[in-house]
Amino acid sequence: MKILVCISHVPDTTSKINFKDNDTKFDSNGVQFVINPHDEFVLTRAMWFKEKQGATVTVVNVGNVSTEPTLRKALAIGADDAIRVNAEPEDGFFVAKQLAEVAKNGNYDLIMAGKESIDYNGGMVPGLTASILDYNFVNACIGIEVEGNKATVTREIDGGKEVLETELPMVFGGQKGLVEDKDLRIPNMRGIMMARKKPLNVIEPVAFENTSKSIRFDKPVVNTTCKLIDPENVGELVDLLHNEAKVI
Numbered sequence: 714m715k716i717l718v719c720i721s722h723v724p725d726t727t728s729k730i731n732f733k734d735n736d737t738k739f740d741s742n743g744v745q746f747v748i749n750p751h752d753e754f755v756l757t758r759a760m761w762f763k764e765k766q767g768a769t770v771t772v773v774n775v776g777n778v779s780t781e782p783t784l785r786k787a788l789a790i791g792a793d794d795a796i797r798v799n800a801e802p803e804d805g806f807f808v809a810k811q812l813a814e815v816a817k818n819g820n821y822d823l824i825m826a827g828k829e830s831i832d833y834n835g836g837m838v839p840g841l842t843a844s845i846l847d848y849n850f851v852n853a854c855i856g857i858e859v860e861g862n863k864a865t866v867t868r869e870i871d872g873g874k875e876v877l878e879t880e881l882p883m884v885f886g887g888q889k890g891l892v893e894d895k896d897l898r899i900p901n902m903r904g905i906m907m908a909r910k911k912p913l914n915v916i917e918p919v920a921f922e923n924t925s926k927s928i929r930f931d932k933p934v935v936n937t938t939c940k941l942i943d944p945e946n947v948g949e950l951v952d953l954l955h956n957e958a959k960v961i
């Protein structure tokens with residue numbers, strides 16, 4: 714089985730986020746980047762298929778040269794090789810188009826991705842990729858087993874879980890719960906050394922025009938004021954919530 718794992722290069726959640734050029738671009742200065750957490754769960758599950766079923770695992774990212782350390786970390790975790798599509802991922806449809814092209818050329822059986830990236834939270838790339846490829850698609854998944862050409866997938870739904878069976882090839886969107894946090898892998902020295910020798914292929918993107926663009930970014934308004942109300946004065950609290958906060 715050939716598995717393609719899509720990796721997003723995202724800011725660490727502890728990083729301080731700023732914007733530049735009149736709030737039109739993300740400022741990456743001083744920001745620590747990591748593997749998108751949803752993608753890390755998926756990559757860990759792909760390693761299970763590699764170890765238990767002999768699958769080959771390729772990781773892919775759409776980005777410039779700055780994303781290569783993230784791909785090298787994925788290689789150190791255990792992926793066999795990596796592909797970087799040399800383009801700025803400014804549009805979800807553009808990214809999906811590039812990933813679909815890689816998947817098509819590599820003849821992969823299973824394309825695995827996190828359900829969304831934690832930077833823009835668009836949640837569109839896995840579904841768009843499946844649509845372009847005309848592959849089966851299941852999102853928000855917390856479990857997957859593959860036997861032959863059949864995949865049994867568990868996903869979260871409102872109030873419970875749903876188990877589905879589908880055929881390969883397919884696109885799989887994973888999330889937290891796919892593996893336990895304790896099962897996430899930290900690259901060891903041997904893995905890091907081996908990752909230096911593994912192939913990291915850089916390819917140029919297929920021609921495709923972005924269908925959308927970011928106009929401006931706004932940070933949440935920080936409200937530092939706090940009013941304390943006497944617990945006996947319920948009327949004042951209701952008045953403030955209604956007339957000032959306008960939440961009731």
